[in-house]
Amino acid sequence: xxxxxxxxxxxxxxxxxxxxxxxxxxxxxxxxxxxxxxxxxxxxxxxxxxxxxxxxxxxxxxxxxxxxxxxxxxxxxxxxxxxxxxxxxxxxxxxxxxxxxxxxxxxxxxxxxxxxxxxxxxxxxxxxxxxxxxxxxxxxxxxxxxxxxxxxxxxxxxxxxxxxxxxxxxxxxxxxxxxxxxxxxxxxxxxxxxxxxxxxxxxxxxxxxxxxxxxxxxxxxxxxxxxxxxxxxxxxxxxxxxxxxxxx
Amino acid sequence: xxxxxxxxxxxxxxxxxxxxxxxxxxxxxxxxxxxxxxxxxxxxxxxxxxxxxxxxxxxxxxxxxxxxxxxxxxxxxxxxxxxxxxxxxxxxxxxxxxxxxxxxxxxxxxxxxxxxxxxxxxxxxxxxxxxxxxxxxxxxxxxxxxxxxxxxxxxxxxxxxxxxxxxxxxxxxxxxxxxxxxxxxxxxxxxxxxxxxxxxxxxxxxxxxxxxxxxxxxxxxxxxxxxxxxxxxxxxxxxxxxxxxxxxxxxxxx
Numbered sequence: 001x002x003x004x005x006x007x008x009x010x011x012x013x014x015x016x017x018x019x020x021x022x023x024x025x026x027x028x029x030x031x032x033x034x035x036x037x038x039x040x041x042x043x044x045x046x047x048x049x050x051x052x053x054x055x056x057x058x059x060x061x062x063x064x065x066x067x068x069x070x071x072x073x074x075x076x077x078x079x080x081x082x083x084x085x086x087x088x089x090x091x092x093x094x095x096x097x098x099x100x101x102x103x104x105x106x107x108x109x110x111x112x113x114x115x116x117x118x119x120x121x122x123x124x125x126x127x128x129x130x131x132x133x134x135x136x137x138x139x140x141x142x143x144x145x146x147x148x149x150x151x152x153x154x155x156x157x158x159x160x161x162x163x164x165x166x167x168x169x170x171x172x173x174x175x176x177x178x179x180x181x182x183x184x185x186x187x188x189x190x191x192x193x194x195x196x197x198x199x200x201x202x203x204x205x206x207x208x209x210x211x212x213x214x215x216x217x218x219x220x221x222x223x224x225x226x227x228x229x230x231x232x233x234x235x236x237x238x239x240x241x242x243x244x245x246x247x248x
Numbered sequence: 249x250x251x252x253x254x255x256x257x258x259x260x261x262x263x264x265x266x267x268x269x270x271x272x273x274x275x276x277x278x279x280x281x282x283x284x285x286x287x288x289x290x291x292x293x294x295x296x297x298x299x300x301x302x303x304x305x306x307x308x309x310x311x312x313x314x315x316x317x318x319x320x321x322x323x324x325x326x327x328x329x330x331x332x333x334x335x336x337x338x339x340x341x342x343x344x345x346x347x348x349x350x351x352x353x354x355x356x357x358x359x360x361x362x363x364x365x366x367x368x369x370x371x372x373x374x375x376x377x378x379x380x381x382x383x384x385x386x387x388x389x390x391x392x393x394x395x396x397x398x399x400x401x402x403x404x405x406x407x408x409x410x411x412x413x414x415x416x417x418x419x420x421x422x423x424x425x426x427x428x429x430x431x432x433x434x435x436x437x438x439x440x441x442x443x444x445x446x447x448x449x450x451x452x453x454x455x456x457x458x459x460x461x462x463x464x465x466x467x468x469x470x471x472x473x474x475x476x477x478x479x480x481x482x483x484x485x486x487x488x489x490x491x492x493x494x495x496x497x498x499x500x501x502x
Contacts, residue, residue, distance in 0.1 A: 025353050120298055121336040124408075125350050126325035 012208050019134040019207075024127060029136055036140035040102050044148060051097055052152040055089045056081055056159025064169040074170040078178020081160035086187045090153035092239050095198035098145060099231035103206035106137060107227035110210030111220045119211075134207045138200065145199035146192050153191065190246050197238050202231040249274045250295060250406060250438055255304035257290055264290045265301070266462040275436040277429060277452045281444055282459035283484060289410060291459065292442045296330060296408050297321060308406065326354060329399030331428075333411040335391040337383040337398070343370070344379035347397045354402065369397040373427060389420035393427070400431055406438045407431065413445040421445060425452050446485060449473060458484060 023029040060081050067076065110133055113119050122129045157179065165172050206227035213223040250272040257265040265287045272278040272295075280288050293299040295306055297313055306313045308324050316324070337346050344366055351362045370376060373393035383391055392412060399407060409428060413421035429452045432439040441448065449456060453470035458481050466478045473485060486492050 028353055117332045117334060117336040118338055120293075121330065121332060123298060124296055124325055124328055124330045125353065125402075126322045127353060128322075 011212065012204070015130050015134070015208055015211060016204060018128065018130040019138070019204075021128050021131045023131060023135070029132065032132065032136035033139050036137050037144050039105075040098075040137075040140055041144035041148065044098060044101055045151075047097060047101060048094055048148050048152050049155050051093065052085075052090065052155035053159035053162070055093060056085060056156030056161075057163035059084050059089070059156070060160030060164045061169075064164055075174040075178035075181065077164060077170055078160070078175040079181045080178070082157055082179050082183075083187060085153045085156035085160075086191050088239075089156055090149045091191050091194035091198060092235065094149050094152045095145065095195065095202060095235050096232055098148070098199075099202040099206070099235060100228050102141070103202045103227045103231045104224045106203065106206040107210035107213075107224045108220060110207055111213035111223045112210075114211065114213050115215055115220065130211065133211065134204070137207060138203050141199040141203040142196050146195040149191060149195040186246075190242070193246065194239065194242055197242060198235045201234045201238060205231045205234060249307075249309055250440065251307040252291070252295060253305040253307065255291065255294060255306070256302045257287075257294060257299065258302045264462050265294070268304075268459070268462075268464050270457050270464060270467065272438055272440050273455060274438045275433065276439070276454035277432055278438070278440045278455045278457070279449060279453045280440065280442045280457050280459060281449060281484065283444070285461075286459040287462040288442045288444075288459055292408060292410055292440065295440060296328060297325065326402060327405040328408065329402065329404035329406070330408040331392065331395045331399050331410065331412055333414055335383070335388075335395040337391055337394055339383055341382075342379065343375065343381050343383070343386070343394050346383070346394055347401050350398065350402045365401060366397075369401050370394075372400070372431070373397045374423075388415050389417075389423070392416065392420075392424050396424070396427055396431070400435075403435065404437060407440070409439065409441040409443075411442055411444075413443065413448060418447065421447060422451070428452065444484075446488075446491065449485070 060077055063077050063080050064074075067074070110119075113133070119129050119133070122132065161172075161175050164170055165175055209223040209227040209230070213219050252268055252270050252272075255265050255268040256263070268287075268291060280291060282288050290299060294301050297306075300314060305315070308327075311320070311324060313321065313324060337343075338349065341349065344363075347366045347369055348362055351357060351365060355362070357365070366379075367376075370378065373396050375390065375393050375397065378386065378390065378394075381390075383394070386394065407428070412424050412428060416424065425448050428439060428441065431437070441452075443449070450470050450473065453473070456466075456468055456470065456473065457464055458466040458478070460480050466476065466481045468476060473481065476482070486495055
């Protein structure tokens with residue numbers, strides 16, 4: 001078990017070093033990066049929006065319920081929804097969901113290419129397959145996922161508004177006042193650090209799982225599942241470490 | 249010319265290749281035949297550089313492939329074309345884009361130059377007008393031909409074919425054989441074909457090597473196949489009842 005862990009970590013490091021080699025043809029890598037940006041970004045917009053609106057709504061309702069009858073001012077609900085969205089729910093939950101959607105898709109796509117000998121075909125042509133298959137995905141994810149996280153934070157805040165203001169839990173002015181209170185700009189930095197780190201984790205782990213898949217549909221399924229499970233665990237671990245480092 | 253020199257290959261405890269030495273001549277179809285599990289695919293993957301041998305060398309003319317650095321290996325790979333058993337066409341690309349992929353990746357040609365070369369290759373494999381089709385919209389035979397077009401688009405010096413006729417009807421299989429034969433002769437390239445198709449053996453086998461349980465047990469050409477008294481070769485060639493009956497009939501009629 002321990003040997004396996006070190007073996008896989010070693011293979012992961014070798015793969016990543018090779019992935020950062022000089023591209024054979026920049027234009028081909030750029031084309032692939034744009035395709036991946038479209039896949040990751042546009043392909044995930046609806047799911048991210050849906051999740052974010054409910055997270056914002058649930059957060060607002062939950063805190064409205066918790067603060068009911070206390071001396072804490074009602075406008076704090078807006079403040080809590082905003083900070084929770086920026087610091088935690090937008091980067092972490094969005095990336096956990098993207099690990100399931102984008103990560104499993106990457107592992108299955110690259111794994112399928114391995115099994116159908118597409119990777120061998122590229123190798124024989126002289127293509128550095130780790131670079132061609134992984135680098136564009138990494139760049140695309142690191143650019144697009146922070147944008148999705150930004151959108152998620154906005155939508156979560158809107159979700160909180162929709163869930164509380166129209167039903168009379170608090171007024172529009174109170175919610176907006178909460179949004180404008182106690183704003184710490186550094187939280188935005190933390191959000192982007194998290195988003196970029198999680199994007200790197202979910203992409204590299206998923207590509208690793210797909211790249212080294214062995215033959216058979218069962219193995220492909222396992223690789224896809226492992227991509228999600230390991231990405232999620234590492235994202236949560238990284239979340240803890242980032243918070244520890246940036247707030248300590 | 250490619251030369252394999254005392255190739256051994258093991259996977260964990262299992263020794264798959266046991267000291268294979270052979271030469272694959274330029275301008276000829278060099279066939280590797282043998283039963284499933286004989287080690288043909290492993291040998292082909294070693295020759296093409298996808299697997300590293302446990303021991304032994306592979307020479308591309310005067311270059312010892314496994315002793316070269318990464319850059320030099322990549323330079324050799326630019327001289328190699330390969331047709332895979334399952335064609336290995338990229339699903340998300342059209343026929344034209346598949347064939348153009350090596351040109352896009354490794355040349356600085358203009359779009360027109362690339363298109364001209366792609367169209368020439370598609371014409372060569374009799375697939376004119378199939379440019380915009382996706383692999384999923386083509387038959388197995390067409391996919392093999394697209395695979396050949398992609399393999400020859402960079403004008404390789406060495407062509408590898410892994411079971412080029414598997415899954416094809418006899419007529420299409422013959423067409424693929426004829427294509428490989430003519431491409432080999434016209435371009436004077438070293439072609440290595442991994443097959444257990446008897447029509448290929450008798451049709452285009454300039455040099456034939458029989459592998460059995462990881463060992464080279466017979467070499468010769470298509471004319472020597474029927475005359476050989478090698479028991480393993482005869483068992484392999486005449487494995488099917490149909491061919492056995494043909495052989496018996498031929499013997500009866502002198």
